[in-house]
Amino acid sequence: MKVDILTLFPEMFEGVFQSSILKKAIDQNFLQYHYINFRDYTDNKHNKVDDYPYGGGAGMVLKPQPIFDAIASIEKEETVKPRIILMCPQGEPYTQRKAEELAKEDHLIFICGHYEGYDERIRTGLATDEISIGDYVLTGGELGAMVVIDSVVRLIPGVLGNDTSAVEDSFSTGLLEHPHYTRPAEFRGMKVPDVLLSGNHAHIDTWRRKQALKRTFLRRPDLLENQSFSVEEKEWLKQWKESKGSS
Structure with a gap:
């Protein structure tokens, strides 16, 4: 995958790309990235990329010309139009489904804004x-772009080594992930559930599914609204609802 990032602060990304899974993806040629400081494309003699908003108001607005010209410099080398992602608090709320969709692309371009906002013609x-990572405002789009890039790149086949790791993540199945345990079997009086030590994989799978469903029911019931359930799962949900109602 090729990733281009339009930003006024390219230095913010160095630690992210040179660490952990992203560094591994780069070293193994799963990921190529390039920063574009769109200030380099301004036709303003003072290198300004923002200006006052028409109609008045607080703050400054990013001008369209530098960003359009920066994108044009990238696209002239491409035969297939890339996905161009505007990081924006007004955008589509980011989800695992969106990450899975973007992971299928060969080329992504991220536009990271600053100041009060973008000239609407960029949008x-x-x-x-247009992607938002949450209902809050950051000083710029860089941190949001880092979140999206990390979540997308880890889904590229081969990046994690064990591709089932990503498949079983929270949200990938529509549910929150089940609890995990490792050695020792008992720690400070807290024991690993017996079923996980039993070696019975059918029972373990059932336990994990039940725990994932219960955790989702308790923490994110909104995720269950469009799910379909087996007869057994419906019975579990019924019991939890009755237990919750009587407590």
Whole structure:
């Protein structure tokens, strides 16, 4: 996968790309990345990339010209149009499903804004996607882009080594992930559930599914709204609802 990042602060990304899974992905040629400081593309003699908003108001707005020209410099080398992602608090809430969708792409371009916002023509004339990582505002789009890139790259086949790791993540199955345990079997009086020590993989699979469903029911019941359940799972949910109602 190729990733281009339009940012005024490329130095923010170095620690992220040179650490952990992303570094591994780069070293093994699963990922190529490039920073573009769109200030380098401004036609303003003072290298300004922002200006006052028409109609007045607080803050400054990113001008369209530097960003359009920066994108054009990337696209002239491409035969297939890349996905152009605008990091924006007004965008589509980011989900694991979106990460899985983007992981299938060969080329992603991220636009990281600053100041009060973007000239609307960047949004309507360039972006194929607008993404928000949450209902809050950051000082710029860089941190959000890092989150999206990390979550996408780890889904590229081969990056994690064991591809089932990503398949079983929270949200990938529509549920939160089941609890995990490792050695020792008992720690400070807290014991690993007997079923996990039993060696009976059918019972272990059932326990994990039940725990994932229960954790989702208790913590994120909204995720269950569009799920389909087996007869057994419906019975579990019924019991938990009755127990919750009587408590």
